[in-house]
Amino acid sequence: MTEATPVVVVGLGPAGVIVSRVLAGAGIPVLALQPQPEPAHRSPTASPPPTVRRSPAETAAPARAPHQGADRLGGSKHLAAPQSYRLDPGAFDSWPLSIDELDGYYRRVERAFRVAPRPETAWTARMHAAALSIGHAPFAAPAAASGDTSALLRHPGITVVDATVTRVIRDSSGAVTGVESIDASGQRHRTACRTVVVAGGVIAGIRLLLLSGITGGGLVGSGLMSHNAFTVNGLFPGVDLGRDRAGAASAVAISEFEGDRFDHAGLGFTGGSVLQAAMTGPRTAAWREACATGLPSATAGDDPVAWIRRHESSIGTVWAQPDQLARPENRVDLDPTHRDVAGDPVARVTFDLADDDRLRWRFLADRMRRWLEAAGAGTTWAAPIEPQPLGTHLYGGVPMGADPATSVVDSFGRAHDTPGLVVVGSSTFPSTGGRGPVETIEALAWRTAERLARDARRAAPSARSR
Known part of the structure; x- marks a missing residue:
């Protein structure tokens, strides 16, 4: 493995940019790995075109194009308006936190990006x-x-590398120890770290977890939701x-x-x-x-x-942009036959209205x-x-909650059963709401990054004493 870094951030969309900047601003060095897109905005290794079907009874067929979004710095925010809504308070009824707990973070996002x-x-x-x-x-x-958030990455504590993370590496106890990646020239690398923040798009993030053998007790990938706009x-x-x-x-x-x-x-x-x-x-x-x-x-x-x-x-x-309920039959898993250019299974999306x-x-x-x-x-x-299972407003598959039996991560995106793994983005949303998700993604990411920084400061004295 290469020299250890405290935190690896996977993907520099709206969530990854904010997590990287907040952690670096707290004195925690960040290595951010961001794949480079093809002309269709998607990386052939991070986001290869998935296969799609409407029900498990069907054979999934390759999508005609990659799912909407962009594997570039700033991610899908470049493709949004960039409208910046707060979610309606009622959308939080099934969440393990209230809109009041996000209010201060919404305000920070609105100031940082001059929302008006x-x-x-x-x-x-x-x-x-x-x-x-x-x-x-x-x-x-x-x-x-x-929609351009690149200025936030101009910090000496952030190192950005053009690479696709293909696996999250864990030890025998299940705790994160690093990542495996492919750089722009096709070379494979291993980087040691204590924390991995998965901040890419919904389908790409779920696929990465499944490729890494992280299933959340079978919940990872289940309950995919979409704004079928x-x-x-x-x-x-x-x-x-x-x-x-x-x-x-x-x-x-x-x-x-x-x-x-x-x-x-x-x-x-x-x-x-x-x-x-x-x-x-x-x-x-x-x-x-x-x-x-x-x-x-x-x-x-x-x-x-x-x-x-x-x-x-x-x-x-x-x-x-209508609400949709999370249903277990709408899900993302790994396709058993189709593979990407690196030889890994592509995502298989099962989704219907x-x-x-x-x-x-x-x-x-x-x-x-x-x-x-x-x-x-x-x-x-x-x-x-x-059905729009490959749109820009996707949700679910890594739901947040207080109970590990019904959720994959807690309200800060920390995996219940994988120490050192954090997931940010709309894959953690328990519900969609009826308006755009970007500002909520950013507010949650800010809240998560501040908690990670506090956790790191608490752990530092005990680490120095060993």
């Missing part, structure tokens, strides 16, 4: 007025000033909405249909979502194809994409249409909800 609403645009002003007209309480979506579109005839004149972080939102803020009696589902009218950013060919999905042929004729192109400046959209997901979609889609119509939309349409 973006300036109003013609589109958001229109949708704000429409929401008021039908009795809602609209608000401007909060967003970080930038969807949109409802509306045509505002003859109106240039100017939706490509600001970034997608510029949005107005309503929260009356989120969590338990409305009566669910007889609806057949729990939870909901924040609904938001956001800017589009560049109108690309992919955007036109997505926007055309669900457009009735009676409206668009035989070429719905061409219809979208003709009317695109007058099309407005409302987004939803349930009846409550579809009922929640119908309910929210109806409210989204009403909002668009109140703003002046003449025609509205939506694509049916589809």
Whole structure:
């Protein structure tokens, strides 16, 4: 093994960046291992395309592309708006901590990244007025000033190496002793350490634990959740909405249909979502194809994409990011036949929607249409909800909790049965909530890093006395 380092951080997405900086600022040297992506934003060793199926009865087929996100410094935050929501308090009902325990860390994140609403645009002003007209309480979506967090890594206590961690190494007692990695040239290395912080994406992190023989009593990988996000579109005839004149972080939102803020009696589902009218950013060919999905042929004729192109400046959209329940049948494990370029099994994702997901979609889609119509939309349409197990908003698989029988890590991300292993990120979330996860990921990571620093300071005197 190479010379020991106190802490190895695996992945420099939103959580890894914060953990590295907070630990280094507390005087704890950090070695951060960050894989380099291919053009599709994903590393062929850290995040090879998984196989996917809807049920265990099916044979999983290779995904056509890597799952969404980015194996680059800053991770998926570059692909987000970068909207920066706190979770609704009700989302914490199943968590081993309350939103009050995160309040101070939310505040630190908001100061560090200058979180605030973006300036109003013609589109958001229109949708704000429409929401008021039908009795809602609209608000401007909060967003970080930038998605680039690289400045936080400019600290002498942080060493960043381009490499993919392929295994967490443990001793006979199960405690962490180091990591195995592959560098950019394909060379394999072993690095000794006392603590490993797994901070990558959900699927990549679960795969790393399973490749390392860490199963959490069979819980690792179980209960995968996704924001199966969807949109409802509306045509505002003859109106240039100017939706490509600001970034997608510029949005107005309503929260009356989120969590338990409305009566669910007889609806057949729990939870909901924040609904938001956001800017589009560049109108690309992919955007036109997505926007055309669900457009009735009676409206668009035989070429719905061409219809979208003709009317695109007058099309407005409302987004939803609905809750989803954690179900054991939705899971990530290792594929028994497919392997990556290094010879390791790729992740196998088993995931499908349930009846409550579809009922929640119908309910929210109806409210989204009403909002668009109140703003002046003449025609509205939506694509049916589809499973999105490879999206950017994934959750679960390494759930936090107080009971080792039902959870893998505690509220600080420390593994119950693997001393020295810490997991940060949305894989530890026991529930999704109905809004974006990035600020909560960052707040939890800050809280975890401070606890690790306190633990290290307590252990230091006894270490020196030996």
